[in-house]
Amino acid sequence: MENKILIIGAGPTGLGAAYHLKELGYKNWQIFERNDYVGGLSASFKDSKGFTWDIGGHVLFSHYEYFDRLLDNILGKNYIEHKRKAFIWIMNRWVPYPFQNNIRYLPRDKIFHCLLGLLKEKVKKSNPKNFKEWIFSKFGYGIAKYFMLPHNYKIWSHPLEKMSYNWIAERISIIDIKRILRNIIFRYDDTGWGPNSWFKFPSFGGTGEIFRRFIPYIKDHLFLKKEVVKINTENKEIIFSDGDRRNYDILINTIPLDEFIRKADLTRFLSVVEELKHNSVVVVGIGIKKPCPSDKCWMYFPENNCPFYRVTYFSNYSPHNTPQGDYYSLMCEIAYSKYKPVNKDKIIDETIQGLINAKMLSEEDRKFIVSVNLIDAKYAYPVPTLDRDKALACIQPYLEQINIYSRGRFGAWRYEIGNMDHCVMQGKEVVDKVLEVK
Numbered sequence: 001m002e003n004k005i006l007i008i009g010a011g012p013t014g015l016g017a018a019y020h021l022k023e024l025g026y027k028n029w030q031i032f033e034r035n036d037y038v039g040g041l042s043a044s045f046k047d048s049k050g051f052t053w054d055i056g057g058h059v060l061f062s063h064y065e066y067f068d069r070l071l072d073n074i075l076g077k078n079y080i081e082h083k084r085k086a087f088i089w090i091m092n093r094w095v096p097y098p099f100q101n102n103i104r105y106l107p108r109d110k111i112f113h114c115l116l117g118l119l120k121e122k123v124k125k126s127n128p129k130n131f132k133e134w135i136f137s138k139f140g141y142g143i144a145k146y147f148m149l150p151h152n153y154k155i156w157s158h159p160l161e162k163m164s165y166n167w168i169a170e171r172i173s174i175i176d177i178k179r180i181l182r183n184i185i186f187r188y189d190d191t192g193w194g195p196n197s198w199f200k201f202p203s204f205g206g207t208g209e210i211f212r213r214f215i216p217y218i219k220d221h222l223f224l225k226k227e228v229v230k231i232n233t234e235n236k237e238i239i240f241s242d243g244d245r246r247n248y249d250i251l252i253n254t255i256p257l258d259e260f261i262r263k264a265d266l267t268r269f270l271s272v273v274e275e276l277k278h279n280s281v282v283v284v285g286i287g288i289k290k291p292c293p294s295d296k297c298w299m300y301f302p303e304n305n306c307p308f309y310r311v312t313y314f315s316n317y318s319p320h321n322t323p324q325g326d327y328y329s330l331m332c333e334i335a336y337s338k339y340k341p342v343n344k345d346k347i348i349d350e351t352i353q354g355l356i357n358a359k360m361l362s363e364e365d366r367k368f369i370v371s372v373n374l375i376d377a378k379y380a381y382p383v384p385t386l387d388r389d390k391a392l393a394c395i396q397p398y399l400e401q402i403n404i405y406s407r408g409r410f411g412a413w414r415y416e417i418g419n420m421d422h423c424v425m426q427g428k429e430v431v432d433k434v435l436e437v438k
């Protein structure tokens with residue numbers, strides 16, 4: 001008799017696990033999702049004016065052959081490939097991304113300041129204790145002050161001295177002084193860094209289309225509008241808001257780990273999950289009835305003349321992201337937390353004003369705005385705090401002893417493996433683990 005496997009959450013992680021169970025021919029499993037759609041944070045929505053929106057700028061790139069094959073199977077040729085055109089708006093000008101490789105675009109005194117900082121830090125031995133110190137030790141005072149500190153605070157919305165830096169690996173371009181000098185002296189645009197310099201985007205339906213396409217494979221096992229409100233780990237039972245109950249032998253959880261612990265009433269870990277921090281993100285979509293004025297993909301905004309940290313020309317990802325005709329769309333992401341609150345009643349006005357301040361819109365353009373869309377993601381980025389790994393090392397082994405496997409962006413709470421490809425793979429790998437597939 002096969003063990004009964006239940007999966008909570010039909011985002012990329014849950015769907016990755018579900019797809020693999022189906023692929024292996026396993027029969028005794030079910031997946032439950034509280035929404036009436038799948039995809040979680042990677043879902044997309046069409047508004048009443050015909051604009052499609054993601055929950056913030058999602059670009060698809062892969063670290064795994066398995067994920068590449070799965071995408072080929074699921075999306076076929078229904079995607080558009082883009083070469084990244086990313087910029088930073090700073091000191092009233094566009095600097096190509098990554099900032100640190102392209103400081104030649106700054107005013108001369110600021111270039112000098114950045115270089116001086118870099119040279120000083122290079123001769124100093126340092127052993128950084130946290131993300132803030134790491135920034136100073138790797139980039140020096142100038143780059144830290146102008147870009148790294150304000151940019152990271154705007155995204156993470158947490159004090160950088162409370163964050164670790166062991167998650168960085170391929171997420172931040174590390175400085176190479178020779179390369180920087182070469183770029184300045186030979187006036188070279190150094191924009192190719194990183195794993196997402198090319199990326200794919202579905203032709204229709206936004207990022208969410210990828211995950212909608214899992215449905216035909218798993219639909220006999222998928223239950224929507226089923227919110228788990230309680231987990232009884234002694235009886236191995238999950239309980240839903242409609243009163244329904246299901247027993248499991250093995251439980252794969254993909255909902256935020258802190259919520260899971262509270263729903264399971266695992267009192268011994270209630271104070272431990274307090275160490276798991278996250279930010280939230282409001283995504284303001286602005287639809288404009290005009291031809292798109294730019295071929296940029298996305299832009300970062302470290303300064304405080306606008307509330308958003310990133311804006312995406314979402315209409316450039318697919319012409320089907322807007323109604324037909326001369327329209328374009330901007331997707332603006334504003335992060336918040338208890339340290340950096342936002343006023344949601346004012347955020348749309350502040351966003352439009354910020355776009356004007358950053359010269360992305362003119363005052364005149366206000367009258368061409370035909371759609372405004374707001375999405376509020378309470379759990380957006382799992383913050384890699386100094387105490388995170390200690391908390392995870394305490395909770396995860398215990399859960400696995402009682403046949404609960406918590407995976408995914410917030411299920412595993414590890415930003416460094418929290419992208420869509422990582423999450424689908426976490427789902428696949430946990431299935432291999434519990435079924436002992438070699």
Ligand SMILES: Cc1cc2nc3c(=O)[nH]c(=O)nc-3n(C[C@H](O)[C@H](O)[C@H](O)COP(=O)(O)OP(=O)(O)OC[C@H]3O[C@@H](n4cnc5c(N)ncnc54)[C@H](O)[C@@H]3O)c2cc1C
Nearest residue numbers: 009011012013034040041056058059228408409418419420
């Ligand atoms: C602003 C932003 C930008 C991003 N950009 C990128 C990018 O460029 N590239 C990239 O690869 N990734 C990106 N990501 C990450 C991507 O969204 C995640 O990798 C992915 O969605 C995480 O999948 P998941 O299944 O682990 O979690 P989720 O997507 O959060 O899915 C969890 C699911 O569980 C469900 N659920 C929650 N509680 C319950 C309950 N009680 N009962 C039943 N169901 C429940 C939720 O409704 C949800 O469907 C970005 C994320 C954000 C927020």
